[in-house]
Each structure stands twice: as C-alpha cells, then as structure tokens.
Amino acid sequence: xxxxxxxxxMENVIIIGTGCAGWTAAIYTGRANxxxxxxxxxxxxxxxxxxxxxxxxxxxxEGVDGxxxxxxxxxxxxxxxxxxxxxxxxxxxxxxxxxxxxxxxSEVVLEAKAVIVATGASARLLGLPKEQEIxxxxxxxxxxxxxxxxxxxMPVVVVGGGDSACExxxxxxxxxxxxxxxxxxxxxxxxxxxxxxxxxxxxxxPIWNAEITAYHPGEGGKMESVTVRNRETGKESPLxxxxxxxxxxxxxxxxxxxxxxxxxxxxxxxxxxxxxxxxTEGLYAAGDVADHVYRxxxxxxxxxxxxxxxxxxxxxxxxx
Numbered sequence: 001x002x003x004x005x006x007x008x009x010m011e012n013v014i015i016i017g018t019g020c021a022g023w024t025a026a027i028y029t030g031r032a033n034x035x036x037x038x039x040x041x042x043x044x045x046x047x048x049x050x051x052x053x054x055x056x057x058x059x060x061x062e063g064v065d066g067x068x069x070x071x072x073x074x075x076x077x078x079x080x081x082x083x084x085x086x087x088x089x090x091x092x093x094x095x096x097x098x099x100x101x102x103x104x105x106s107e108v109v110l111e112a113k114a115v116i117v118a119t120g121a122s123a124r125l126l127g128l129p130k131e132q133e134i135x136x137x138x139x140x141x142x143x144x145x146x147x148x149x150x151x152x153x154m155p156v157v158v159v160g161g162g163d164s165a166c167e168x169x170x171x172x173x174x175x176x177x178x179x180x181x182x183x184x185x186x187x188x189x190x191x192x193x194x195x196x197x198x199x200x201x202x203x204x205x206p207i208w209n210a211e212i213t214a215y216h217p218g219e220g221g222k223m224e225s226v227t228v229r230n231r232e233t234g235k236e237s238p239l240x241x242x243x244x245x246x247x248x249x250x251x252x253x254x255x256x257x258x259x260x261x262x263x264x265x266x267x268x269x270x271x272x273x274x275x276x277x278x279x280t281e282g283l284y285a286a287g288d289v290a291d292h293v294y295r296x297x298x299x300x301x302x303x304x305x306x307x308x309x310x311x312x313x314x315x316x317x318x319x320x
Contacts, residue, residue: 009111010099010111010112010113011035011036011037011110011111011112011113012029012034012035012036012112012113012114012315013029013034013036013037013112013113013114013115013116013311013315014036014037014038014039014100014102014110014112014114014115014116015029015036015037015038015039015082015115015116015118016039016041016089016102016115016116016117016118016119017039017040017041017046017117017118017119017120017253017287017289018038018040018041018044018046018070018073018074018118019046019047019048019070019118019120019287019288019297019300020046020048020070020073020287020297020298020300020301020304021118021120021286021287021288021289021300021301021303021304021307022038022040022046022116022118022286022287022304023038023070023073023074023076023077023301023304024073024286024300024301024302024304024305024308025116025118025286025304025305025307025308025311026038026077026080026082026304026308027073027076027077027080027082027308028304028305028308028309028312029082029116029308029311029312030077030079030080030081030082031080032308032312033081034311034312034315035081035082035083036077036081036082036083037082037083037084037085037110037112038077038082038083038084038085039085039086039087039088039089039102039104039110040084040085040086041086041087041088041089041119044070044074044084044086046070046120047120047122047123047136047288048066048067048069048070048297049066049067049070053065053066053150054066054069054146054297055149056145056146056296056297056298057069057297057298058298066136069297087104087105087108088104088105089102089103089104089119089256090103090104090105090106090256091103091256091257091258092115092256092257092258092260092283093258093260094260094280095111098113098281098282099111099112099113099282100112100113100114100115100282100283102115113282113315113318114282114283114284114311114314114315115282115283115284116276116284116285116286116304116307116308116311117254117257117261117269117283117284117285117286117289117290118285118286118287118289118300118304118307119252119253119254119289120252120253120287120288120289120300121250121251121252121253121268121288121289121292121295122250122251122253123142123246123249123250123251124246124248124249124250124251125142125246126159126211126212126246126248128212128213128214128215129214129215130215130217131215134215134217134221134223138217138220138221138222138223139215139217139222139223139241139242139243139244140215140223140243140244140246141243141244141245141246142245142246142247142250143245143295144158144167144168144169144171144172144245144247145171145296146296146297147243147245148171148172148174148175148176149175150243151172151175151176151242151243152175152176153175153176153177154175154176154177154241154242154243155176155177155178155179155180155240155241155242156172156176156178156179156180156241156242156243156244156245157179157180157181157182157207157212157226157239157241157243157244157245158172158179158180158181158182158245158246158247159182159183159212159244159245159246159247159248160181160182160183160246160247160248160249161181161183161184161185161187161188161189161190162188162189162190162247162248162249163190163191163194164247164249165181165183165188165190165247165248166181166188166190166194166195166197166198167194167247168245168247169181169198169201169204170197170198170201170204172245173201173203173204176203176243177203178203178205179201179203179204179205180204180205180206180207180239180241181198181204181205181206181207182206182207182210182211182212182228183206183207183208183209183210184209184210184211184231185208185209186208186209187208188206207228207239209230209231209232210228210229210230210231211228211229211231212226212227212228212229212244213227213228213229213236214226214227215244216238222242223241223242223243223244224240224242225238225239225240225241226238226239226241226244227239249266250266250288250292250295251267252266252267252268252269252288252289252290252292253289254267254268254269254289255267257269260278260279260280260283261278261279261280261283261285262278262279264292266292268289268290268291268292269285269289269290270290271285271290275306275310276290276303276306276307276310277310281314282311282314284307284310284311285303285307286300286303286304286306286307287299287300287303287304288300290303291303
C-alpha cells in the first residue's frame with residue numbers, strides 16, 4: 001500500500017472540476033493573481049464536451065462546439081496563470097487552522113486556503129447499448145432547453161414522469177412535430193397542475209407502462225427509432241423518433257465533501273442564500289453541483305464568477 005504524500009506548498013485556491021463553472025472561476029481567480037490550481041478529473045470540460053453544438057451561449061451567433069468552447073475557456077484560464085492537474089478528488093477535510101486538505105485518491109493530499117467545488121451533476125441515463133457513443137449528439141440528450149431547437153418539425157420522445165420530464169415535453173412542443181412522453185408507470189409523478197397541462201396538450205402523447213430497450217441510429221449515426229417494451233405485456237414495438245430526451249434526474253457529484261457542506265435530499269450542495277458560499281468558511285460551490293433549477297452553461301459560468309469573487313474577498317480579509 002502506498003504511503004500518503006502531502007504535496008508541499010499552500011495553495012491559495014483549489015478549483016475542483018471544470019466545465020463552465022470551473023473554468024470561469026479559474027479565469028477570475030487567475031486574473032486576481034491567486035495562481036489557482038484546477039483539478040480537472042477524468043472528464044475535463046464536463047458534460048459540454050459531449051455536446052456537438054451549443055447555440056445559446058452568448059457571443060456565438062453561429063453556435064459553437066461544446067468541446068471547443070471548453071478548450072477555449074481552459075486556454076483563457078491558463079493565460080491568466082491557472083494550473084491544471086488531472087487528479088480525482090476523493091474527499092476534503094478541514095484543518096484546525098482553517099485550511100483544507102484535498103485528498104486525491106488514497107495517496108496524495110493538497111492543501112488550500114479556499115476551495116471552489118464545480119464538479120457538476122451527472123445525468124441519469126438508461127444504461128443501454130450504444131448510449132455513451134451517441135449521448136450528447138446524434139439524437140440522445142438530457143436537456144431540451146439546450147437541444148430542443150435542433151428537432152424542429154421532428155418527432156421526439158421524452159423519458160420520465162416527474163416535473164422535469166413534463167417541463168421538457170412542454171418546452172419541446174415549441175419545435176417538435178410530436179412529443180411522446182414515455183413513463184414506466186400508468187400515471188405521472190409530476191405535480192397535478194403540471195400533469196394536467198401536459199396531458200391536455202395536443203402535441204403530447206403519453207406512452208404508459210413502457211420503457212426503451214434499444215436505440216436505433218440510422219445513416220450517419222443519427223437517431224431513427226427506438227424499441228419500446230410494454231412492461232405489462234412484454235411486447236416490443238418500434239417508435240420512430242429523431243430525438244430522445246432522458247429526464248429521469250441528475251446525480252450531483254458531491255459525495256466527497258465529508259460533511260463540510262450541507263446537501264439537499266437529492267445531494268445538491270446548499271449555498272448560503274444569495275451567495276455561493278457553503279456552511280464552511282472558505283468553501284464555495286458553483287454550477288450544476290448546487291443548481292437543480294437552471295442547469296445551463298451560462299448560469300454555471302455566472303456562479304463560477306461569483307464563487308471566484310467571494311473566494312478572492314475571503315482571502316483578502318484573511319490577509320488584512
């Protein structure tokens with residue numbers, strides 16, 4: 001078993017995670033001469049790296065490839081002195097002096113005066129074959145707000161039965177020719193008013209007691225249809241759709257915080273109202289790991305900016 005190694009040198013701020021929140025925090029803390037260390041983990045750039053085109057990020061009238069946007073943010077952060085390491089964080093602990101020990105696996109510990117958590121939330125998927133290959137492009141997504149406009153005058157299916165699924169289905173009626181709402185049960189879990197609104201919509205057709213068992217991409221890898229299985233009879237049938245929107249929830253990546261931040265019942269980090277600060281002084285949360293309402297690239301970037309400014313002021317007050 002390897003011995004625990006504490007890397008020498010106190011960091012001003014460690015940013016855990018990248019994506020829009022992490023890179024924006026790195027840009028702002030870098031410009032404040034805080035020399036931030038960014039721990040990018042195994043998927044630098046987060047979920048946007050799996051998105052083929054982002055049309056709603058300001059400043060890109062023709063849209064921008066998600067991976068390109070993330071790489072540009074990374075370059076900008078590095079320009080201002082951000083350093084990047086691809087370590088995965090296993091837990092955070094607080095020392096008696098108020099600083100933080102950031103454990104990377106079981107072998108390496110980094111120390112920092114402040115920590116910004118920007119680890120995002122992972123969308124729950126169905127676990128079917130080909131899913132990872134087509135997720136974020138070619139007709140499989142988890143964000144109607146992000147991708148709905150690509151399916152103008154096309155049939156789509158939303159998987160789920162809660163408020164989020166109903167919101168996704170309602171939003172998609174602005175673009176899609178037909179919206180199937182596929183749910184494992186025989187009634188929606190959504191609030192009564194939301195369910196009634198969805199079921200009354202002329203473009204939305206519910207498919208009850210059903211689940212998708214296979215994706216069928218066509219020419220060029222684009223979604224052509226899915227196989228739907230009736231959970232009561234076991235009968236399978238094809239459903240021709242160009243887009244599949246999975247809305248069965250997200251899992252915030254917050255399990256390593258070791259009690260330093262309060263979490264809501266779903267695992268999202270609770271921020272002090274009006275701030276990105278958590279209950280622990282010097283610990284901040286930004287982006288989808290704390291936001292289960294908007295979950296947009298631009299709102300994540302805004303929270304990354306706010307977290308960086310709050311951390312900068314915290315460090316200045318400590319020195320003063």
